[in-house]
Amino acid sequence: MLGAVQGYRKFLAVRPNEVAAHSNLGVLLSEKLAARLSGADGVRLDALTGLDWIAFPRSNSPAWYDELAAILRTRGIDVGPADRGEQFPTASVAFAAVSSGNAFALAPRHWAHPVPHAVVWCPLADRPVVRSTWAVWPASSRRRDVARLIAAFEQPSQKCH
Numbered sequence: 745m746l747g748a749v750q751g752y753r754k755f756l757a758v759r760p761n762e763v764a765a766h767s768n769l770g771v772l773l774s775e776k777l778a779a780r781l782s783g784a785d786g787v788r789l790d791a792l793t794g795l796d797w798i799a800f801p802r803s804n805s806p807a808w809y810d811e812l813a814a815i816l817r818t819r820g821i822d823v824g825p826a827d828r829g830e831q832f833p834t835a836s837v838a839f840a841a842v843s844s845g846n847a848f849a850l851a852p853r854h855w856a857h858p859v860p861h862a863v864v865w866c867p868l869a870d871r872p873v874v875r876s877t878w879a880v881w882p883a884s885s886r887r888r889d890v891a892r893l894i895a896a897f898e899q900p901s902q903k904c905h
Contacts (some may be wrong), residue, residue, distance in 0.1 A: 765901040768872040770865050772798075774845040778864040786867035789819040797823050798838045798849040809877070812850065815873055839863055 771787050779792045797816060802809040813823040835857040841847045843862040850873060853865060881890050 764800045767875050768867070769850045769875055772839075772842050772849040772851050772854055772859065772863050772865055774843050775862055775864050777845050777848075777865050782866050783869055785869040788818070789821070790870075792816075793820045793856045794843070795821075796847040797821060798841050798847050799823070803893075814874070840873050 771792065773781065773787070777795075778787070780785050786788075799809065799812070816823050838849055839860050839862075842849055843860065851865065852875065853867075855865075859865060881887075
């Protein structure tokens, strides 16, 4: 994503390497699979080899999809065809696939969708996979709503319980 942004440096009000927000991703697994694969520090990515990756549609964010697919491939995980994510149009369909015990999904700990009881979120034990959100706007912008949005990113985050 940054590559697309760097070509527009003169229009940006943020430095090209400044992250507005980031979150470590973990893995969603069935309860039984989580009990088997999870160690003291969480689940190693290479332990997911042989499972199906429940991906989001690549068309939603091609650069982020490609980055995740590359990370998984380096750990020996077959990511399948790029249009695989089209099979999981809603969170409930993805959760059903994960709860089968043959699949996994990557997600931040405090995800927007309630996780069903048959699915468990586990941290990744090895190097984390980090999702970054960049704030980009025209440098000439004087919009107060943009300023409030950026100020909100600069506030210390409150943890969900």
